[in-house]
Amino acid sequence: MNAAPTVYDVAERSGVSIATVSRVYRSPDSVRAATRERVLAAARELGYVPSGNARGLASRSTGxxxxxxxxxxxxxxxxxxxxxxxxxxxxxxxxxxxxxxxxxxxxxxxxxxxxxxxxxxxxxxxxxxxxxxxxxxxxxxxxxxxxxxxxxxxxxxxxxxxxxxxxxxxxxxxANEDGQYQLTRHLLDDHGLRRLAYVGFAEDSPDVEARFRGFQRACREAGAEVGDRPALRMPMMTRAEGAHAADLLCSGPGERPEAFLFANDQMAVGALQALERRGLRVPDDVVVTGFDGIPLSRLVRPALTTVRQPxxxxxxxxxxxxxxxxxxxxxxxxxxxxxPVGLARRASCGCADEENTASADI
Amino acid sequence: MNAAPTVYDVAERSGVSIATVSRVYRSPDSVRAATRERVLAAARELGYVPSGNARGLASRSTGxxxxxxxxxxxxxxxxxxxxxxxxxxxxxxxxxxxxxxxxxxxxxxxxxxxxxxxxxxxxxxxxxxxxxxxxxxxxxxxxxxxxxxxxxxxxxxxxxxxxxxxxxxxxxxxANEDGQYQLTRHLLDDHGLRRLAYVGFAEDSPDVEARFRGFQRACREAGAEVGDRPALRMPMMTRAEGAHAADLLCSGPGERPEAFLFANDQMAVGALQALERRGLRVPDDVVVTGFDGIPLSRLVRPALTTVRQPxxxxxxxxxxxxxxxxxxxxxxxxxxxxxPVGLARRASCGCADEENTASADI
DNA sequence: CCCTAGCATGAATGCGCTTTCATTCTCTTC
DNA sequence: GAAGAGAATGAAAGCGCATTCATGCTAGGG
The missing domain is CATH 3.40.50.2300 (Response regulator)
Known part of the structure; x- marks a missing residue:
């Protein structure tokens, strides 16, 4: 690992000037073929690796x-x-x-x-x-x-x-806002649901905030009841919190919401599991949706209706x-x-899996 | 986006030499506090960003x-x-x-x-x-x-x-070889299985090859029958191929193997699904194992026994x-x-989930 | 066979920084 | 208050390459 060879070494060894060595690498065509071969041979023998630093410094760009x-x-x-x-x-x-x-x-x-x-x-x-x-x-x-x-x-x-x-x-x-809007409209319009519960944490992340706004807008436009904050706010938005949220929503006072809309897929998956433990069937008893479109969302049963982020x-x-x-x-x-985001209508909202019908293996 | 300011600009503006400017960044303690502040102020006003190229060139290291x-x-x-x-x-x-x-x-x-x-x-x-x-x-x-x-x-x-x-x-x-060896021994010794089928593709990847060798060694040592190549060889090792492999192994001639050992988790998951479709229960009717320890392996039902790669x-x-x-x-x-790799004994081989008992949510 | 256009090459400069080495300053100490 | 030690700073020499400009060279036209 002694001093690395430089253009000077290559130039000397191949009997040309350093300018020519440089040209061999930067614009090979401007060097006669015979010369070029000599230079490349010398470079190979010496183990020459051009210094990105020097190159960048001289050419004012790093690639x-x-x-x-x-x-x-x-x-x-x-x-x-x-x-x-x-x-x-x-x-x-x-x-x-x-x-x-x-x-x-x-x-x-x-x-x-x-x-x-x-x-x-x-x-x-x-x-x-x-x-x-x-x-x-x-x-x-x-x-x-x-x-x-x-x-x-x-x-x-x-x-x-x-x-x-x-x-x-x-x-x-x-398009976080638009994605959640579309998803919500889908539940409202196509599935005729009315009592929707949104679970997220609107404070910290602008993304999550935007999603909630999309949810709100959809609800207002469709005349569904909607609060000015999520039904539940989970700080970490983990799977465990999703399960917890599902339990809370099920055992809470008043009528159980018809649909749980989660601000990400993690929580939705957790909810799916919690609901299964409670003996509730998705989507028949309750609809669950996520957001993100992580690979797992397609693999859980029922497959999760979600918004795919590109x-x-x-x-x-x-x-x-x-x-x-x-x-x-x-x-x-x-x-x-x-x-633009894509709505993935899958089984967890009651839709056939519209995006994945080809791969029947899953 | 005009010419970026350099040490010279900063030096001039703060009334010091370029050496001092350099020192402010490289070894702040060697510069008097008052001077340092002047330099930093000038740098801020000018929008100075040190050139990584020049720095690397001069110091012969890039970080x-x-x-x-x-x-x-x-x-x-x-x-x-x-x-x-x-x-x-x-x-x-x-x-x-x-x-x-x-x-x-x-x-x-x-x-x-x-x-x-x-x-x-x-x-x-x-x-x-x-x-x-x-x-x-x-x-x-x-x-x-x-x-x-x-x-x-x-x-x-x-x-x-x-x-x-x-x-x-x-x-x-x-430790691919060792991991598959341990997993195989686990099936042989702890679960008393004998007819094992290995599914992989030993040619292309040295890793997969090593896994198969581990499988072979375990079988030989335990006196179980073992061929010199996998029972099935799937080129892509995808989920779809895993499902296909499971079907083949079930409908093939002779007795169905007691366990399907897959060279990765993808295939094992596919097999799980194929077996479910066939009405076969894992691990009661047949044991399935994977390799890699991808997140999904923990989430499928039954949870997949596998080898976790770090x-x-x-x-x-x-x-x-x-x-x-x-x-x-x-x-x-x-x-x-x-x-070293870790053996994840989970439900798909008939073990309780030994690694994940704490998180009861899944 | 000479002149010139055009191509291949070389000499030299600078890119922006780090790093001795030398110099100047600032205290401390007697 | 002077001498010396040590800290702070400056001057200058590269680091390895790209690039301009000048120069040598080849080849083609007259």
């Missing part, structure tokens, strides 16, 4: 896109809830970004923010990429503002930044926007996209 | 670790099998590496290899990182050899490199090894680790 996402992992309970929805989110966005980035010739640099690492990790990442995607409100506004003055930044998920210092940023989100596409869109900024339209107006 | 993983995604069928085991693998390893890397102050640069992007992406990544992890045989031997001459490289999963040019690399794998830990181990090479023991002997 790397960055992503900052929140770290939801609690090191103590790792593995306890493997399929935590938030993690699945990050995973899918990472996948989408990586794939899209690769298609455009970029690599992807990722770093979760918040605790667990040196504070400056974000700055470090920012200094090493050509463009930068930020998931939710992962990065402090001020820091983000500084970064965005020098590199394209796109904000993912969550609502468009309120802060005026950030309103020049591109932004992509998922997280992979979110990542892809982010890359598209960044690449666009990086090639040309640098000064164009900020873009704000709302990715 | 970034890299990971190359295979791209299993088929762009056409994206979403068809969201929870493809191979993808889950990558995701978990990425998660493990990212987390561990962050703890050590590193960011993570990822790039899937193979088709779908410029050929040189691997080289690009290699040139930008301090250390490098390679999943399976993602990178061509020759290329890997060149890279490994200059940076620490650790190979993940799969067997230790056979190629002598790579035998100086660190290596981490999962993929997150694999990623963490990779980082540990890289960091170790990066700090000191550069020339130590190559390390080859075999991460």
């Amino acid at each position: 790397v896109l960055g992503l900052c996402f929140p770290d939801y992992s609690d090191p103590d309970t790792v593995g306890a809830e493997d399929d935590d929805a938030a993690m699945l989110y990050s995973d899918q966005i990472i996948r989408g970004m990586e794939r899209a980035a690769r298609r455009h010739g970029y690599a992807l640099l990722i770093a979760a923010s918040l605790e667990g690492g040196p504070e400056n990790l974000v700055a470090k990442v920012a200094g090493r990429v050509d463009g930068f995607a930020v998931l939710a409100r992962t990065v402090p506004t001020e820091e983000l503002e500084v970064i965005s003055r020098r590199r394209p930044v796109v904000m993912l998920a969550g609502p468009r930044a309120q802060d005026p210092s950030l309103d020049h940023l591109d932004h992509v989100e998922v 997280m992979v596409r979110l990542g892809e869109k982010a890359v598209e926007l960044l690449v666009r900024r990086l090639t040309g339209e640098r000064e164009a107006d900020p873009v704000s996209l709302m990715l | 970034v670790l890299g990971l190359c993983f295979p791209d299993y995604s088929d762009p056409d069928t994206v979403g068809a099998e969201d929870d493809d085991a191979a993808m889950l693998y990558s995701d978990q390893i990425i998660r493990g590496m990212e987390r561990a890397a962050r703890r050590h102050g590193y960011a993570l640069l990822i790039a899937a290899s193979l088709e779908g992007g410029p050929e040189n992406l691997v080289a690009k990544v290699a040139g930008r990182v301090d250390g490098f992890a390679v999943l399976a045989r993602t990178v061509p031997t020759e290329e890997l050899e060149v890279i490994s001459r200059r940076r620490p490289v650790v190979m993940l999963a799969g067997p230790r490199a056979q190629d002598p040019s790579l035998d100086h690399l660190d290596h981490v794998e999962v 993929m997150v830990r694999l990623g963490e181990k990779a980082v540990e090894l890289l960091v170790r090479r990066l700090t000191g023991e550069r020339e130590a002997d190559p390390v080859s680790l075999m991460l």
Whole structure:
């Protein structure tokens, strides 16, 4: 692991100048074939690997896109809830970004923010990429503002930044409000349900908040009764809490709601299990719906009616926007996209499984 | 997006030399507090973001670790099998590496290899990182050899490199053989089963091959009959194929095996469903086991007895090894680790769920 | 056979930062 | 109050590459 060979070493060994070595890599066609072969041979023998740093410094671009996402992992309970929805989110966005980035010739640099690492990790990442995607409100506004003055930044998920210092940023989100609206209308209109209970936690997350607003709007438009807050508010939105919520809703005072609408699939799955234990049949006795469209939602019995979020596409869109900024339209107006979601009508609301009839194996 | 400010700009604005500006970031304590504040203020006003490239070039280290993983995604069928085991693998390893890397102050640069992007992406990544992890045989031997001459490289999963040019690399794998051995012995010894059918595809993947060897060894040691190849070989190891395999095993000639051992959880889950359709009860009529320990394995009914692979830990181990090479023991002997796997005895083999009794909600 | 256009190559500069090494400042101590 | 030690700062030299400009070279036209 002694000093790595440089262009100088390769140049000397192949009897050319460093400029030619550089050209062999950057624009092979501008070098005579014979020369090129000599250089490549020398490079191979020496074990030459071009320094990305030097290259980036000289050419003022790194060929790397960055992503900052929140770290939801609690090191103590790792593995306890493997399929935590938030993690699945990050995973899918990472996948989408990586794939899209690769298609455009970029690599992807990722770093979760918040605790667990040196504070400056974000700055470090920012200094090493050509463009930068930020998931939710992962990065402090001020820091983000500084970064965005020098590199394209796109904000993912969550609502468009309120802060005026950030309103020049591109932004992509998922139609949470609309998705929950559609799902609710489906229950109201197509299934004729009236007494709906929404379970979520509207405070903390703008996404969940938007979903609840969609629920409210649908109810109001259809003339169904609706409160100004969810029937139940579960802080972690885990499977266990979903089960708990189902129990509460069943044993609570008054008539049992006809449908339980959960703010995510995790809780809905938990509810399914709790209801089964109580001997209640879904969807005959009570309808249950989720939100997110995690793989599990299709596998539980009955299959869960839910709203599918295109997280992979979110990542892809982010890359598209960044690449666009990086090639040309640098000064164009900020873009704000709302990715459409898909309603998955499945058995848990009483629908036949409309999206998956082909694969009869499940 | 005009020319980004540099140390020179910050230095000028705060009336110090560039050396001092640099010190403010690298070793804040070596600068008088008053000076430091002036510099930071100037930096903030200017929107200064240190160039990772320049920093890396000057200090000969990037603070970034890299990971190359295979791209299993088929762009056409994206979403068809969201929870493809191979993808889950990558995701978990990425998660493990990212987390561990962050703890050590590193960011993570990822790039899937193979088709779908410029050929040189691997080289690009290699040139930008301090250390490098390679999943399976993602990178061509020759290329890997060149890279490994200059940076620490650790190979993940799969067997230790056979190629002598790579035998100086660190290596981490999962105890596939041992895991399947233990699981098989459990069925043989604890449950007294004798007629076992193994379903996998031993050719392509060394991991799956190792699992089958574990199965064979257990059978031989216990005096059970065992062939020199799996009872059935499914190329994709999907859920659908698992269901198909179960059907074949049930309707095949001769007595039905007492247990179906699948080389992954996907197939086992498919089998569970196929068996249910056939009216066969698991584990009473037939025992089913999987391999991997994906989240779903715990959620199906009956819960799947399987072998848990510590993929997150694999990623963490990779980082540990890289960091170790990066700090000191550069020339130590190559390390080859075999991460222990865990047997998850659950309902599908007739065991009570021994690992999950606490969370009664599932 | 000479001249010129065009191509292949080389010399030199700078990208933005870190890092000695030398220098200046600031105290402490007698 | 002077001398010295140690802390704070500055000057300057790269780090490894891309790139411009200048130059040598080849080939084609006259």
